[in-house]
Amino acid sequence: MARIVYLLELGPDSGKSAVALGLAELLSRKVPGIGVFRPVNPATPDVLLELLRQRYGIADEQLHGVTYAEAAAMLAEGRAEELVGRIVEQFRPLAHRHDAVVVIGTDIDDDLAFNVRLANEFGAVVVAVVNGSGVGPHTLDSAARQAYHALADLDATIAAVILNRTPEVVPAPELPVPCYVIPEVPTIGAPTVGEVAAQLGASVITAGLGDPDAALGRDVLDYVVGAAQVPALLSHLTPECLLITPGDRADLLVAAGAAHASGLVPLAGIVLTLGIAPDPTALALFERLNPGLAVLSVPTASYDTIATSTRMEHRLGPANPRKVEAALGAFESYVDTDGLAGALELNEPARVTPLMFEYDLIDRARAQRRHLVLPEGTEERILRAADILLRRGVADLTLLGDPDTIRTRARDLALDVSAARLIDPVRDPLREEFAATYRDLRAHKGVTLDLARDVVADVSYFGTLMVQLGHADGMVSGATHTTAATIRPAFEIIKTVPGLSVASSVFFMLLPDRVLVYGDCAVNPDPDAEQLADIAISSADTAARFGVTPRVAMLSYSTGTSGSGADVTKVAQATALVRERRSDLPVEGPIQYDAAIDPAVAATKLPGSAVAGQATVFVFPDLNTGNNTYKAVQRSAGAVAVGPVMQGLNKPVNDLSRGATVKDIVNTVAITAIQAQKA
Structure with a gap:
């Protein structure tokens, strides 16, 4: 039965989207497949659902029960029970397809009882999110208690209460359930320059000489209206502010660009009002400063422009991964994720996806x-x-x-x-x-x-x-x-670990349904039997260190005694050395790749083997075989190759591919940090 977590917002603007993302991230580490569901969905495109769908590979076509318009009409007609029935009917098949589901509660008519009713119908535990912005520690304590008792009075099964967007870090109130306090992180809720431009219907005059996406992706943390002389303006600029000034103030345009480019104060961008085009010479000078700032133009006056700008707030979505990482960073920094996993009754997974x-x-x-x-x-x-x-x-x-x-x-x-x-x-x-x-x-x-x-x-x-x-x-x-x-x-x-004949490497091969370990595909061209045994032992230890149960296949073009030759003899000798040095490791060799990974082939070629057909660690006889195999699997099977991960050095140093993506770098840094923990 899937574990259902119902995220319920008590009070508007609580930052529910960031908490939903944090919960989904937590669940994704504990179960092979997660789903998300909104009982009542707005008619407009839901950027949060799209973010979760993309990030966690959710394939469901429909992630909601009914639209707001449908729900409102049914409630107005007194068909509340029918509404609940329709939502539950939509939810059940999704729950059966996943190991855990995050349900993002609705704020329709601020009906707490309606949400708790749905949570109970779903068999869900409730995580309550309370808006903590703009209130002091005593009020936060009271808000947390009120939220808990309001839910308890409705017979909700409460897993945790989260006070979100608090003005400062304060001790969590003591409740019968875990309670967490997440302070406000301005960059999460702040709109980007591009979002402000869309809200204003602005045209982009320039995005600097750098990356236009970066210029439009800057966070707007403040708004400054510029109408004074340059010295006064400079004294009022604040970090990451959006400067709003008339289009004919060429002096302020250049001064702001110089202030940003010089490092005096980092700006978010500049909006020129009244539909006045900037002086071409001043604009050319601004661009030569190369501040990497976007300059927008709007037809409205400064007052109307700032009034429209300040009414908007960013929504977490797939278009801004930087804000996603900031939201996850805040959640993971202030929520005891192991404690929350316990409250949600999430056990360690039987397999690793x-x-x-x-x-x-x-x-x-x-x-x-x-x-x-x-x-x-x-x-x-x-x-x-x-x-x-x-x-x-x-x-x-x-x-x-x-x-x-x-x-x-x-x-x-x-x-x-x-x-x-x-x-x-x-x-x-x-x-x-x-x-x-x-x-x-x-x-x-x-x-x-x-x-x-x-x-x-x-x-x-x-x-x-x-x-x-x-x-x-x-x-x-x-x-x-x-x-x-x-x-x-x-x-x-740094040199190699004493007693080890050779340093080596592995790749973690992330296939759609499992994680395999390949070694050595990057360092040793033609290891001898002793070196091959060391590579196998090191690879098995690395696999275990990262949650992959080691079952070691010593690969060759021969399985068992079906073939002969110097290369087969080397693998056989290496296998014997592994068994001698590490009797605790399940190891098989010589063995062909198909017999190592396919249970049907294994049943024919090596019946009764503890490794054949279910190997997780594949040790290649030489670099030529290993490097070509990992690249073939990566390209042909759509696997993600994480590595190479060095092993056998006294301290961790890891190499990136020169084609490494940002995601590859993040993963490799995390792996290196874990290796350093062991050291």
């Missing part, structure tokens, strides 16, 4: 936060990933590169990496300490102090030495560097 695996990485990394260094600090994908990682609280970060360049690049992309430490390896005082350390480590290779100073100015060497000397817990690189440039410093400085 790809979606569960990816979201579990974030959860586990956050549980014991570590400090990681990213050497490619000016690269756009790294900056976008850093923005997500910092918002979600996945890890503390150091970005290497010229700090001014990093800040400017982040500003132009409308990203916030202000919480990261920025270090220029060429100018930082640590360079001298690192040079001395590297000289000592490589003196046997003739490395002098002068040579060492040059070597450690390289971001890969500087980042590796940060890890070695305890200034960071791990490193992720490779978005713009080769694998050799990333891994060579690790082999020279």
Whole structure:
């Protein structure tokens, strides 16, 4: 039976969408498949349902019971029981298709009893969301108690109460059920410049010389009307404000662009009113400043413009992933997700799906936060990933590169990496300490102090030495560097675990219905039997570390004794070594891939094997086979390949593909953080 969680809003503007997202994220880590449902849906497109549908791969065509218009008509005609029946009828099939469902309650007529009736009909537990904005601690305590007792009086099964959007962090009130307090995060509810433009019906005069999507995607945290002279305007500008000024004030347009470009105060954008086109020379100067700001034009006066702008609020949707990450970061920072999972009676899953695996990485990394260094600090994908990682609280970060360049690049992309430490390896005082350390480590290779100073100015060497000397817990690189440039410093400085013959790597292969581990597909060209055994053991340990039960297949072109040759003999010897060193590991080899993964083939070729047909860890005999196989499965089967994940080093360093996406980088950083927890 599916676990049904009914999200019920007590009071308007509680930030229910952000809490719904947080609950869906929590459920996605605990069960293989989740669904979402709105009993009563607005007639307009529902951006929240579309966000949840896309993010969690929900395939249901209809995610609601009835529309607001239908519900209102039925209630007006006294057909309340028929309305409940129709909604329940729509809900039941969806509940049978999923392991858990988040139901987003309706605010129709502010009818609390109607929502509780539906929750009880669904067999749901209720999570209540109370708007905590603009009230003090005593009032919050009273609001939480009133919400609890109002639901209890209606016989609701209450799982938790969440006070959301509070003006400050305060202790949670004591209730018979868990209670959580989530403070206001301005960036979540703030509209973007693009949304304001749509609301105003504005035309975009320029989006700067940078990324127009970034310029229109900036958050509007405040509004400033500019009509005074330049010095007065500059003193009134606030961070991330939208400047609204008449179109003929060329002086204010240029001054605002200069203030933003110089770093004096970051703006959201500029709106020119009265339908007056800006002076062409002033606009050209503004664009040459390259502030990365959008300039909008509206026909209305300043008063009407600001009145219309301030009446709108952003709605969480798939178009702005940055706000999604901010909402999840707030939820996960202030809600005890393990405690809430217990209140929702969510047990640990029997199997791990790809979606569960990816979201579990974030959860586990956050549980014991570590400090990681990213050497490619000016690269756009790294900056976008850093923005997500910092918002979600996945890890503390150091970005290497010229700090001014990093800040400017982040500003132009409308990203916030202000919480990261920025270090220029060429100018930082640590360079001298690192040079001395590297000289000592490589003196046997003739490395002098002068040579060492040059070597450690390289971001890969500087980042590796940060890890070695305890200034960071791990490193992720490779978005713009080769694998050799990333891994060579690790082999020279960090080195392999004592007693291990070789460092190696694995890929986590996220197939539609399972997670497999492939090793080694990136590092060792032709391992011998002893090295292959070490790769197998390391891969099994890595799999177990990340929630994949290890059943190891030592791959070959032969299954059992069906073939012969030097390559088959090597795999057989490696299998024997694994059994000798780790009798606790289920291992089979030599075995062909089809016999390892397909139960029907296994029943014919190796009947009775504990691994054949159900292997989870696939150890390839050489790099040629492994690299080609992982890429073939990735491209042909639509699998997501996460990695390569290095194993066998004394401290975690991981390499990215130069084609890595932002999502790949986020996953790899989370994996590295988890490895650092173990270290």
